[in-house]
Amino acid sequence: MNQHIYIVEDDPNIRDIVKAYLIKEGYQVTMMETAEDAWENAKKQQPNMWILDIMLPGMDGYELCKKIRARSEVPIIIISAKDEEVDKILGLELGSDDYLTKPFSPRELVARVKRLFKRLENSPMVQKKTNTVEIDDLKMDQAARQVFWRDQEIDVTTKEFDMLEIFAKRPNRAFAREELLSLVWGEDYFGSDRAVDDLVKRLRKKLEGLPVETVWGYGYRLHIDEEQS
Template identity: 65%
Template sequence: MNNHIGVVEDDSNIQNIVSAYLKKEGFEVTVLDNAEDAWEFWQTDRPDMWILDIMLPGMDGYEFCKKIRNESEVPIIIISAKDEEIDKILGLELGGDDYLTKPFSPRELVARVKRLFKRSQVLVEKEELEDRVTVDQLTIDKKERRIFFDNQEFEVTTKEFDMLSILTENINRAFSREELLIKIWGDNYFGSDRAVDDLVKRIRKKLPDLPLETVWGYGYRLRHEGDQV
């Protein structure tokens, strides 16, 4: 599916030129004359990027940018005849990702659109990568709190998940029972550190091939010989 771009601009000539150049590059484009209609459109069909004029009838572009940014991190490119430094700073401070002064080259706008989409995708991929930790056959999805071993999902309790997360994020490091007790149960827990041993037993029962090692007289660690992904 092509990226969808919302263009908020009241000048029909600019509308036509921008729309034509973006469509030529394969983007889906929706053109709106004012910020009120754009805001209503946003409630039902959310573009992947906004190209936004500042000087609009009714609600101006600054206010629209602020409203969008309160709800989403969708990329926003501001286009404006206002070329003073203070105008650019205000637009960026209100959440704009880029600022292009009129008159501008349509080709430059397209280049900035592509660059911003590429940067946004890199950030999304980075976040997704940070949300998943893989060690050998074990994968932990921290965002969805799911555990996979050898491509099979296993149901785990909250504390089982917490222990596995701690151990995979600190691969090959030995944790004492007391450290694990504090990290998983909290400072105010007054029970025995045998609770840690019981938790390890439950994990080993569910994942018998997991290299969860006992460090005798001390605690536990998750062993891994290669590089962490």
Template identity: 65%
Template sequence: MSKHIGIVEDDANIRNIVSAYLKKEGYQVSVLESGEDAWDLWETQPPDMWVLDIMLPGMDGYEFCKKIRNESDVPIIIISAKDDEIDKILGLELGGDDYLTKPFSPRELLARVKRVFKRVQPMGAQKEPSEGKLKVDNLLIYENERRIFWHGEEQEVTAKEYDMILLFAENRNRAFSREELLVKVWGENYFGSDRAVDDLVKRIRKKLKGISLETVWGYGYRLRSEDD
């Protein structure tokens, strides 16, 4: 079955162009003009990904993104005419998986859609939980299912939170610079501030209370473990 993508954009021209490109690639597409319409779709026929504009009538994109993240880690690509760094940081901090500034090439958006789907694809894999298991102290990761357990309790994490936790777990006790983390978690084409790294670490520490995710002052972070 083809992936279902919800496009939330109040500009009809952009909606139609993006929709046409995605449909040509075989995706099932729903086009919506407001956050309220998008939320109705979420409750009846939830998409596998959102392409979300920030400047919307009524419920704006930030508010919609926040509401979705309270329920799911479904991928969200934010598109916006706002190109200020603070807007990008806010969008990513609220749980966006990528941020694209208008005007943009539909081909670039398509490439990002494919890249994000590729990154989260293992979430749908149906394999035995015993396969791909990684344990670090009180942290347990089932890689094939992209599931995180902390002190025996499953935690809801976003795609980027999972990617960063897995990276640290696979390289415990190794210090990563903020620049390295940007490349490995956000990709080489990300041009935002390394503050996004600090914000993501803050969210992980909040969810996995007591995790030994240490700050390496003036450099970056590492996951301290006694397992090695």
């Protein structure tokens, strides 16, 4: 087991306990006290999973979660003393994959880590060979930047390919329009989020039947029935 987990937590007792349990299960663990340190480390080496506390000195866990998700699809688990539903919803909307309320059992955290890794391994998105993504009727060659829909090659633009790739790598995850703007057009883009709507419209037209669903008032997701995948 070579998964490397970054844990950002300013409580030394929680850090030590969580680290001990995860190392016992065979994970490689790096501990950090601040979001700023974690972000600098991530620029040098990306982990296989993040575990983030929310209440951190300086940049909080929500902001770090948002920054991570703008650049990477790595799994994120949020741990927090905040147990209000609105806090959990905010964490999930910012891109976290799970939310655990303090106080928690270290065994439960380990179980959630294992479950999340297993869920990703069993995702309907299958990478059968390097640079190839297949999910239901969609096939993408990332190296050649080719798209095949129902065994027919479809001509797509650069941004159409980029957005489709984002959806295909994380099926059933809802992406906010602002997040898609950042991922496809870059963080320095200052145009309207209508550009996202237009791009989705073009993809739906070119790949007729592509199950990209509108999440009203939020954004879009590629809906895949996992039981039938």
